[in-house]
Amino acid sequence: MTRAGPGSASHGRPNPLAAAAARCRPRLDPARAAAVAGKMSFLLGLGGVTIPSLEQSLQTGPVKRAGGRVEEFVPAIFPKWANRLPVMVMAAVLWVGGGVTAGVWYYFTPKYTRQGYQPIQPVNFSHATHADQVGIDCRYCHDGVETSGYANLPPTAICMNCHNQVLRDDPGLALVRESHDLEKPVPWVRVHRLPDYVYFHHAVHARRGVSCDHCHGAIHQMEEVAHAQPLSMAFCLDCHRRPAPNLRPLDQVTRLDWEPHQHLPADWFAAAVNAWGVNPPSHCAACHR
Numbered sequence: 442m443t444r445a446g447p448g449s450a451s452h453g454r455p456n457p458l459a460a461a462a463a464r465c466r467p468r469l470d471p472a473r474a475a476a477v478a479g480k481m482s483f484l485l486g487l488g489g490v491t492i493p494s495l496e497q498s499l500q501t502g503p504v505k506r507a508g509g510r511v512e513e514f515v516p517a518i519f520p521k522w523a524n525r526l527p528v529m530v531m532a533a534v535l536w537v538g539g540g541v542t543a544g545v546w547y548y549f550t551p552k553y554t555r556q557g558y559q560p561i562q563p564v565n566f567s568h569a570t571h572a573d574q575v576g577i578d579c580r581y582c583h584d585g586v587e588t589s590g591y592a593n594l595p596p597t598a599i600c601m602n603c604h605n606q607v608l609r610d611d612p613g614l615a616l617v618r619e620s621h622d623l624e625k626p627v628p629w630v631r632v633h634r635l636p637d638y639v640y641f642h643h644a645v646h647a648r649r650g651v652s653c654d655h656c657h658g659a660i661h662q663m664e665e666v667a668h669a670q671p672l673s674m675a676f677c678l679d680c681h682r683r684p685a686p687n688l689r690p691l692d693q694v695t696r697l698d699w700e701p702h703q704h705l706p707a708d709w710f711a712a713a714v715n716a717w718g719v720n721p722p723s724h725c726a727a728c729h730r
């Protein structure tokens with residue numbers, strides 16, 4: 442008698458948060474996938490053409506024919522498997538070469554900077570709705586930006602401040618309510634991430650009038666967050682070497698659609714650098730500690 446069957450389903454309630462986390466994968470960009478597939482099939486094709494023809498020419502070696510008759514056998518100096526040796530070497534070279542090529546492609550193309558990266562999130566949370574239409578300030582949810590290195594993601598309790606009334610039975614918010622009841626965070630998928638060898642700090646930037654917009658793009662218009670800027674070393678240094686044009690008054694840091702160069706006189710920027718003593722570091726140890 443086997444115990445597999447519907448009875449085993451009552452064993453434990455499926456955890457919707459875990460299921461959502463499992464569903465949320467980095468999204469495959471079709472254009473990029475096609476490009477990679479193209480490169481791969483080119484490599485495979487190369488192997489497919491060269492290996493069989495090489496093999497064929499090697500196998501005709503031991504027998505000499507004249508007029509269709511077998512005339513003479515060449516004595517075997519090498520064991521028979523040795524005929525395949527060059528093919529094996531060739532295959533190994535292609536295999537290793539393919540690996541190196543793939544690695545180079547991966548690390549040296551813009552994809553590695555993650556620009557354009559837009560994972561599927563477990564809840565269909567929209568910054569356009571919340572930050573723009575409802576008009577909630579970034580700091581209400583990302584409460585670390587002005588005080589710590591991390592901006593922080595909001596705990597579910599922040600969402601429930603409103604959603605215990607607004608859309609309180611909406612199926613789109615089922616996971617948020619579940620997260621609240623189980624006291625487990627919503628498994629948001631991280632979008633921006635610097636390599637471990639880079640040190641970054643939000644508050645030093647927010648307190649010197651650098652807007653979220655410069656590094657994250659027009660988040661307040663995004664239905665789903667996408668990685669808008671490269672956040673590469675050159676990107677950081679471009680501003681560190683010449684910060685003035687990228688500054689704005691501190692109370693406008695989270696107003697993403699506020700265009701400083703439209704509202705401020707041209708001499709405001711250099712004056713701010715002097716007044717605040719802005720001097721961003723360019724030495725390596727500042728960001729690589």
Ligand code: HEC
Pocket residue numbers: 562566568571572577578579580581582583594595629630631632633634653654657660661665666695697
């Ligand atoms: C109502 C709460 C709320 C407000 C207001 C809000 N956010 Fe968010 N933010 C979130 C949540 C939840 C996530 C994680 C889910 C996602 O990426 O969409 C997030 C994600 C982000 C991320 C990506 C984090 C990562 O994984 O790299 C950035 C950047 C961000 N927010 C910037 C902003 C900016 C800038 C503003 C103000 C214009 C803002 N947010 C306003 C709730 C909020």
Ligand code: HEC
Pocket residue numbers: 564565566567570571575577582595597599600601602603604607608613614617
């Ligand atoms: C200050 C109040 C407030 C907070 C805080 C808030 N929301 Fe909302 N949320 C709203 C309003 C208002 C709407 C729009 C309701 C409507 O469309 O009728 C909404 C809509 C939504 C929707 C429906 C889809 C959409 O964008 O129209 C989702 C999902 C959602 N919120 C998730 C969240 C999550 C997750 C959090 C916490 C990170 C959160 N909300 C925090 C007020 C809030």
Ligand code: HEC
Pocket residue numbers: 579580583586590591592593594633634635636641643646647651652653654655656657672694695
């Ligand atoms: C100078 C560039 C820069 C500015 C300005 C900036 N961010 Fe970020 N942000 C980053 C980087 C880089 C990361 C990834 C950090 C990491 O990997 O440690 C990040 C990560 C985040 C995250 C993910 C959670 C976290 O704390 O790592 C959120 C949310 C966020 N930023 C929100 C904001 C908001 C809101 C503002 C404006 C008040 C802002 N950021 C301004 C560069 C910036």
Ligand code: HEC
Pocket residue numbers: 639640641642645646649651655656672673676677678680681684687718719720721722727728
């Ligand atoms: C738009 C301008 C701008 C960009 C882009 C920018 N920074 Fe900065 N950064 C500043 C300013 C302004 C300061 C503060 C300088 C001061 O107070 O003298 C600063 C300070 C710093 C500091 C010094 C912190 C400390 O403790 O002294 C570090 C580290 C840093 N930035 C890292 C980064 C990294 C990493 C990036 C790229 C992901 C980056 N910054 C992108 C403008 C920028």
Ligand code: HEC
Pocket residue numbers: 553554635636639672673674677678681722723724725726727728729
């Ligand atoms: C303002 C911050 C900042 C400063 C100053 C800085 N770096 Fe970087 N560096 C970064 C960031 C951010 C990355 C990660 C780039 C990425 O994710 O592709 C990085 C990556 C690197 C890498 C990895 C290779 C690469 O290009 O991705 C090397 C090597 C490096 N930095 C060396 C240096 C040296 C040497 C100096 C001093 C001349 C220096 N860095 C100064 C921010 C900085």
